Amino acid sequence: MARKRAKIFETKYFGFIIGLFVFLVIFLLDISTSIFTxxxxxATDLQFFLKGLTTATSVQEGVTVTEKNPKISDDIIIVGIDSRSLAKFGKWPFPRSIHASLIDSFTRIKDQGSRESSIFLDVFFIESDRKAAEDARLIASIEQAQTVFIETLLDVGISDYxxxxxxxxxxxxxxxRFPGFKNVSGSWQEMRDFMSVQAPxxxxxxxxxxxxxxxxxQDVxxxxxxxxxxxxxxTEIEQIPFKNLQIGFTVDxxxxxxxxxxxxxxFVHNIxxxxxxxxxxxxxxELATSSPPVIIDTDGDGNPDEQYYLVRKIKDYFVPAITLSLACRYFGVDPSELTVEIGKHIIIHNPTVRDAKTGQRIPYSIPVGKDQFDxxxxxxxxxxRKVLSEIKIPINENGEMVINYMGYRSSTALDGYxxxxxRSYASYAERAPGxxxxxxPxxxxxxxxxxxxxxxxxxIAQDEKPTPYGLMYGIEIHANALNTILMNNFLIPAPKWVEYIILLTFxxxxxxxxxxxxxxxxxxxxxxxxIILFLGISIIxxxxxxxxxxxxxxxxxxxxxxxxxSYRAMTEERDKKMIRATFGKYVSPKVVDQILENPPELGGVDKELTVLFSDIRGFTxxxxxxxxxxxxxxxxxxxTAMTDLILEYGGTLDKYVGDEIMCFWGAPLPQEDHAILACKCALRQMEKxxxxxxxxxEHKRINIGIGLNSGIMTVGNMGSPGRMNYTLMGDNVNLGARLxxxxxxxxxxxxISEFTYGLVKDHFIVRELDNIRVKGKNKPVxxxxxxDSIDSLDPPALETGKGKKGRG
Known part of the structure; x- marks a missing residue:
């Protein structure tokens, strides 16, 4: 008898073990590499493209009405130094007096209560103008405005000492002038180090x-x-030879x-x-193996007279992004009042906004739906609207916020997206009042x-940068970042445990x-x-x-x-080969295919079957x-003729013993009408x-006798592991042979026996013969x-309905 595989290794159970192994592999890759990040x-870029931002409906030829996205702030305006500005003022960079005129156009209004919140100049003023008067003119306008913000750039290394x-x-x-952050916690020591700055x-x-x-x-x-x-x-405030370090040495x-x-x-390593x-x-x-030593050659002979290693005392200063500074100005909050926890969030407490009607500051609120228009x-x-008591900005271990881009780059064309x-820079700068x-005005x-x-x-410079929506001017990237803060519209990564539950479930x-x-x-x-996963993620x-x-x-x-x-191919294909080898010589190919779909027990099992024995009379x-x-x-x-009929009627060929044939119905696949099929096959064999x-x-003609019996028999692989047969055993098998x-x-x-007759009496014509006691049986049978058959003798291939034969 073949040794059965342990139940856990069956594909329908072992598949779950494979799934848990896949989960473990993905989990380990996720926590140890940045592949999935x-x-x-x-994938997130694709989500940006699928977001519904605005809808435009044509109301007449050449006219469209665009529905505004409620997640875009009304208070952000880009003043673009566009092609019209270049045509008006000439080659870039413009004289600084032109920037002064731009600022003056906003500063010099009669109603000072309707001034802008701030003017951000995305222009660097690192070098003096060749004409001192140009700088003086612009500085005077900035001082008069009291709303102008400028920018710096930070560099990782020091290129020019x-x-x-x-x-x-x-x-x-x-x-x-602007002390900045005072309440920074978390692992600020591990943040990315910027060692130099380009300041105005x-x-x-x-x-x-x-x-x-x-x-x-930039991402990778x-x-x-x-x-x-x-x-x-x-900034480095002290160099300390390692030999001067003492136990207990500390910093503030x-x-x-x-x-x-x-x-x-x-690379920098914290101590x-x-x-x-x-x-x-x-x-x-660590210093001896990985740090460059300081080598001193006092006599100039080329041989070091002294060698030591340095550690450095560093003082860190925290610089806000220009967008955060603009947001703080807008909310009436000083950056020193912010709560900063590196790796978690920046909290802007109690944001307010200036009320256009009263000029007073009121609690800040954002829309939670769309305006309705006629x-x-x-x-x-x-x-x-929803009033915000605080704005909590999620940041990573380097203080970085993911920008929630609101759409494609904006066009300077009047009818463009x-x-x-x-608004054009030129439209303001060319009409500055005196x-x-x-x-x-x-x-x-x-x-x-x-x-x-x-x-x-x-x-104009190289100010186009790749974004999820393609190339975009730097000023519009700033606008998207600022809008993310103003509208409290942050991209929140799902908690890891949620992602792992989703992962394991799928x-x-x-x-x-x-x-x-x-x-x-x-x-x-x-x-x-x-599809379900992607649509669900997109909607969320x-x-x-x-x-x-x-x-x-x-x-x-x-x-x-x-x-x-792959596991199925390795295991089930082997099982299929074994099944084909076991049953291919007993049953028809169609039955083998059914067996492969639902493999039977290969050990000995007791089933109700019908067995048929046939033998040639006068064989000698x-x-x-x-x-x-x-x-x-x-x-x-x-x-061959007899065997073809056995297979045609769904029987299982057991063996040939010389001229004797042994076959049965009801196994390996269950057949409710096993006795009927066996009787039909016997009648059809006689006809054939x-x-x-x-x-x-005359001298080659054959006469045969057939005996059939039905009952509980043991069916299965009998023999040794190296050589076995799928056959029947039991008293009811012996009775069939005796008949x-x-x-x-x-x-x-x-x-046929009385047991078979009881299963087929409504379908066949029979003649009662006798009540006999066969060898090995004490009770008469x-x-x-x-x-003959009352029904048609058509084989199962011509069945209709649920296994029932059509009437002949």
Missing amino acids: NLNTK SSHEIMLKRQAVLFE LIPYSKVVAGYGHANYV DQIYRRQALITKLS QSQYERLVWYDTKG ITPITKETLARLEK KDGNLVKAAP RTFPV PNPETW KTKAVDNKILMVGPFADG ILIICFYTSRYSTLWGFVSVLIGL FERNNVVIDFPKPAIAMLLSFVAVV TLSENMTPQELVNHLNVYL LQELNEQWP EGTNKQYGTGII LIYELI
Whole structure:
């Protein structure tokens, strides 16, 4: 008997173990590599494209009405230095007096209560103009405006030490005027280090209303998706030879000081303070193996006279992004009042906004729906608003916020697509009023707006950067980042535990279907799972700004499908070969295919079956009239015909014993009408034998006897592991064999037992023969001669309905 595989290794159970293994692999890759993080950024880009931003409806030829996205602030306006501005003022960069005129056009209005919130100049003022009067003119306008913000740039390394000190002095002026963050917690020591800065000229720093850095972060695919709202400018305040370090040495972390060492590749390594004995020993080994030494050759002979290693005392300063500075100005909050926890969030407490009617500051609120307008464009009902007691900005370990881009780049064309309002720089700068207040306009319709001034045409610097929506001017990236803060519209990554539940759920679903159904249905389940997952993630992204990882479960589903299918191929194909080898010589190919779909138990099992024995009468006389070769050929014709009928009627061929045939019905596949099929086959064999005999000469004609019995029999593989047969055993099998021989005594062709008769009496014509006691049986058995069928003798291939035969 074949050794059965343990139940757990059956595909329908082991598939779940495969799924758990796939989950573990994906989990380990997720926590130890950035593979899925990088893939997910691409998937998130696709979500941006699918977001419903605005809808435009044509109302007449050449006229469209665009429905505004309620998640875009009304108070952000881009003042673009566009092609019209270049045509008006000539080659870039413009004289600084032109920038002064732009500022004056907003400053010089009669109604000072309807001034802008701020003017951000996305232009660097690092070098003096060749004409001192130009700088003086612009500085005077900035000082008069009291709303102008300018920007700095931070660099990771120090490229020029001669200018480095100058830039630090300039930055110091900004730090003195705008102390910035005072409540920074979390792992600020591990933030990315910026070692140098490009800061504006000191006269500008002394008159601006605020500043911020303009740095953006490129992902590995060079796409700009994040802005560091808080960055760390690290300055070296002391170099300390390692030999001078003592146990207990420390720094003032409350002043954001730390101790570091540089390796040979220039990477910074923090040193935990206060210094302990263990720290000192470990640091000595690290410096000796990975840090460049300081070598002193006092006599100039080329041989070092002294060698030691340095550690450095660093003081960190925190610089806000320009967008965060503009937001704080808009909300009436000083950056020093913010709560910053690196790796978690920045909290803006109690944001307010200036009320246009009263000029007073009121609690800040955002719309939570859409305004309703009539067909003429008049406001019917304003959207409800939600008051924000705080704005919590999610940031990562480097203080970076993911920008929630609101749409494609805006066009300067009047009829072009615009995510944000874009106005031409020239339209303001060319119409700046003079110093006489009597000539000033009443207002410029920019009450409480944040005016973002920057390049908005090709050829002005290199200010186009790749974003999820394609190339975009830097000023519009700033606008998107600022809008993300103002509208409290942050992209929130789903908690890891939620992503892992989704991951495991989809893996197990795919494993369930693939291990229990056909490969085709398994593949269909993968496709359906991917569609459901993607649509669900897209809807959640659009409605709730929650970013759920798509590549991770998508790859896991495909891996699970491939793994389970591969396991099935390795195990079930082996099982199929064994089944084909076992049953291929007993049953028809169609029955084998059914067995493969639902494999039977291969061990011995008890079932109700019908067994048929047939034997040739007068076989000795027949063999004497033919040579052995002729006898073999003659028997093969007979056995082939009989066997074909057995298979045609769904029977299972057990064995040939010389001229005897043994077969049965009801196994390996269950057959409710096993007795009927066996009786029909017996009658059809008699008909077929008559047809054969009519073709043969008298001395080759064959006469047979058939015995049938039904009852509980043991069926299964019998023999040794190396050689076995699928056969029957039991008293009811022996009774069938005895009935075949009984035909000689009664001169009949087919004898059935009372047990078979009880199952077929309504379908066949029989003649009661006798009540006999066969050898090995103590109890008499009533036997019948099977004469004819009431029903049609059509084989199962012609069945109709649920296994029932059509009436003949």
